Amino acid sequence: MNNENEEEFIEIRLTDIPKEFYSEATGKPFANCSVCEKHLLTAGTRYMVEKAVKRYPKYKHQDVIFEYAICEECQIQMHEKLSTESKQRMMEFMNQRVKPGARSNKFYHEERFELTDWIGNCAVTQQPLAELTEYQIMAPFDGNKMAYTVFPMMLSVQALDEMVELLSTKSLEVLNGFKDDITGMPPDLHELFKESRFVVM
Ligand SMILES: [Zn+2]
Incomplete structure (x- = not known):
């Protein structure tokens, strides 16, 4: 993000962790980093949570x-x-397509702190969540609180496809290696995870 945009995000509002960002595996907030297992729920410990959802509207599942x-x-x-090129391209993509300044104005300055306002539409394509069959949600946290910044955010599979295209072969290899480091993945979903688009913010 450039300096102009950064100035928009100096204020950070913290709220309790919404259920949407609880771990599906435990039904509770994530207590440990999925990579190094560091404890997360202490004030001052910052981390991101990311979840990818596949919906089957026909089966309501x-x-x-x-x-x-x-x-x-x-x-x-x-x-x-x-x-470096991948990071540069991703940053340009975020600035041009998500428009962090406009996003901040729309939600933050109007004091709209309902999670559905922030994740109800894809931050890139604006498609409504209800129409999507695959999407990811992500947000930053500090201990047992979620932080509203330019996140929380929802990205449709269409936006994620565009983002994966921006990554170099080297960066894709790094991200695929990272997938292997993540602990606690349900084994029956392992193949789906391997094939999924994976973009760490
Ligand atoms: Zn860690």
């Missing part, structure tokens, strides 16, 4: 294809391994 929490340290380590 949905699966969480993958979910993980990643602590700030592990996230920084992984980002360092991604290629």
Whole structure:
């Protein structure tokens, strides 16, 4: 994000962790980093949670294809391994397509702090969640609180496909390696996870 946009996000509002971001596996908030297992629910410990959902509207059923929490340290380590070009292209994509300043104005400055306002539509394509068969949600946390910044955010599979296209072969290899480091994935979903689009913010 450029400096102009960063100034928009100095304010951070913290709320209790919404159920949408609980671990599907435990029915509770994520307590540990899915990579290094560091404890997360202490104030001052920052991390992201990301969940990918596949919906089968015909059967009124949905699966969480993958979910993980990643602590700030592990996230920084992984980002360092991604290629500079990939990171640059992703940043441009976010600035041009998500428009963080406009997003912040729309929600933050109007004090709209209902989660559905933030994740009800794809942040890139604006498609409503109810019409999607596959999407990911992601948000930043601090201990047992969720932080409203430019996140929480929902990305449709169409947006994720565009983002994967921006990644270099090297970066895709890094992300695929990261998938193997994630613990606690249900074994029966392992194949779906392997094939899923995976973009760490
Ligand atoms: Zn970690």
